Amino acid sequence: MSGQTTENAPTASRATLTVVIPVLNVEAIIARCLDALTWADEVIVVDMFSTDRTEEICRQYPNVVFYQNKDYIYANVNYGIDRAKGDWIMRLDSDEVVSPELAKEIQEEVLAKPDTPYSGFWVPNRVYFFGKWIRYGVAYDTRFGKDRIGYGHRKILFRRGTARYACQREHEDLTTQGEYGVLRGHYEHYSHPTVSGWIAKMNYYTDRDVERLDVLAPDFRVPRPHRTLLALVKVFFDLYVRRKGYRDGLHGFIVCTLNTLYLLVERCKIWEKRYRLTHPDEIVKY
Numbered sequence: 501m502s503g504q505t506t507e508n509a510p511t512a513s514r515a516t517l518t519v520v521i522p523v524l525n526v527e528a529i530i531a532r533c534l535d536a537l538t539w540a541d542e543v544i545v546v547d548m549f550s551t552d553r554t555e556e557i558c559r560q561y562p563n564v565v566f567y568q569n570k571d572y573i574y575a576n577v578n579y580g581i582d583r584a585k586g587d588w589i590m591r592l593d594s595d596e597v598v599s600p601e602l603a604k605e606i607q608e609e610v611l612a613k614p615d616t617p618y619s620g621f622w623v624p625n626r627v628y629f630f631g632k633w634i635r636y637g638v639a640y641d642t643r644f645g646k647d648r649i650g651y652g653h654r655k656i657l658f659r660r661g662t663a664r665y666a667c668q669r670e671h672e673d674l675t676t677q678g679e680y681g682v683l684r685g686h687y688e689h690y691s692h693p694t695v696s697g698w699i700a701k702m703n704y705y706t707d708r709d710v711e712r713l714d715v716l717a718p719d720f721r722v723p724r725p726h727r728t729l730l731a732l733v734k735v736f737f738d739l740y741v742r743r744k745g746y747r748d749g750l751h752g753f754i755v756c757t758l759n760t761l762y763l764l765v766e767r768c769k770i771w772e773k774r775y776r777l778t779h780p781d782e783i784v785k786y
Contacts (some may be wrong), residue, residue: 502563504671506602509515510640510671513609513614514611514614515586515587515588515610515612515614516542516585516588516611516629517540517541517542517587517588517589517590517606517611518540518541518542518543518544518580518584518585518586518588518590519537519540519542519543519544519589519590519591519592520541520542520543520544520580520581520584520587520589520590520591520592521533521545521546521547521553521580521591521592521593521594522546522548522573522574522576522577522580522593522616523545523546523548523549523550523558523594524538524546524548524549524550524554524596525550525551525552526550526552526554526556526594526595527552527553527554527557529549529594529595529690530545530554530557530558530594531557532546532597533592533594533595533597534557534558534564536562536597536598536599536603537563537592537598537769538561538563538783539607540563540590541563541586541644542563542584542586543561543563543564543565543586544564544565544566544567544580544581544583544584545558545564545565545566545567545580546567546568546569546576546577546580547566547567547568547569548568548569548570548571548576549570555568555704557589561683565583565777567579567580567583567785572667572670572708573670573708574665574666574667575665575666575667575671575674577591577664577665577775578664578665578667581660581663581664586746587611587614587653587659587660588610588611588657588658588659588660588662589657589658589659589663590606590623590656590657590658591674592656592687593658593689595621595689595690595691596625596687596688596689596690596754597687597688597690598687599685599686599687601685601686601690602623602683602685602687603685604684604685604739605634605684605685606657606683606685609683610657610683616656616681616713617679617681618678618679618680618681619658619659619662619663619676619677619678619679619680620655620657620658620659620662620663620676620678620680620681621656621657621658621680621681621682621683622644622653622655622680622681622682622683623653623654623655623656623657623683623685623686623687624644624648624651624652624653624684624685624686625651625652625653625654625681625685625686625687625688625689626650626651626652626687626688627639627652627687627689627691628689628690628691628693629691629692629698629751629754629755630677630693630694630695630751630755631693632693632748632751633650634650634748634751634752634755635650635747635748636649636650636743636745636746636747636748636750636752637739637740637743637744637745637752637755637756637759638652638739638743638745638755638756638759639651640743640744640745641653644682645653651686652672652689653682655676655680656674657683658674658676659678662676662678663675663676663677663759664675664704668712668714668782669709670704670705671707675715695754697756698758698767702762703759703765703767706765706766706769707769708764709766710766710769710770710773713773714777715770715771715773715774715777722770722771722774723767723770723771725744728763728764728767731763732760732763732764735759735760735763736757738755739755739756739759739760740752740753740756
């Protein structure tokens with residue numbers, strides 16, 4: 501295990517940090533994530549009963565507390581948040597790696613300054629698809645300055661007790677309290693090294709979202725084909741043209757196209773679920 505070189509000498513006024521990471525069968529990547537967190541006071545790993553060496557690898561780190569809980573991903577993050585001992589909490593995924601610059605900034609500008617007025621912080625990240633740093637399209641974010649193009653920003657660092665997930669969808673933001681500052685140091689998000697991996701995750705996420713929907717509820721509206729077609733055009737145009745996905749070349753085209761496909765697959769699964777429940781006698785068994 502390689503340690504981070506940004507550790508500070510502890511002081512009486514220094515706040516503590518817990519990092520919460522949900523995992524499932526991530527033996528190939530979890531060490532990279534944990535190696536970058538050896539400076540953290542506590543790392544809570546919430547495992548969905550992995551069948552590979554994930555648990556064995558995690559238990560090699562002295563600052564890791566290992567739990568197992570089978571639930572939706574964000575519910576597992578909440579499970580870790582509820583057990584965290586740190587004054588501050590940072591949530592990460594196993595495919596994300598904190599840079600030395602971000603580790604240093606958190607220690608010096610957050611943990612060492614307990615009187616900071618913020619409840620949490622937006623943290624920049626660089627996202628990688630299929631081996632390339634993606635700067636536009638899904639990653640295009642101008643809210644924090646034109647000099648930060650290529651860095652997405654997420655609320656992932658917050659005071660304990662001020663944020664958690666609603667757990668309504670597989671892609672949602674934290675529900676937070678108070679004002680948020682902005683950090684400069686970033687983390688690397690090594691998302692989807694292959695197209696096959698992206699498709700597998702898309703299947704998992706859309707399955708989890710659709711299974712939560714009550715498609716028989718009186719107020720449920722089935723997506724209409726023509727509205728779905730318009731929505732697909734809008735999503736692709738937004739990512740590829742308005743948010744300049746074309747500037748990432750072939751990678752940008754693929755990423756924008758696959759994210760448009762996500763919407764289509766999700767709606768197809770909604771149609772399928774409702775049809776099976778409302779027309780059980782018409783389903784051909786094979």
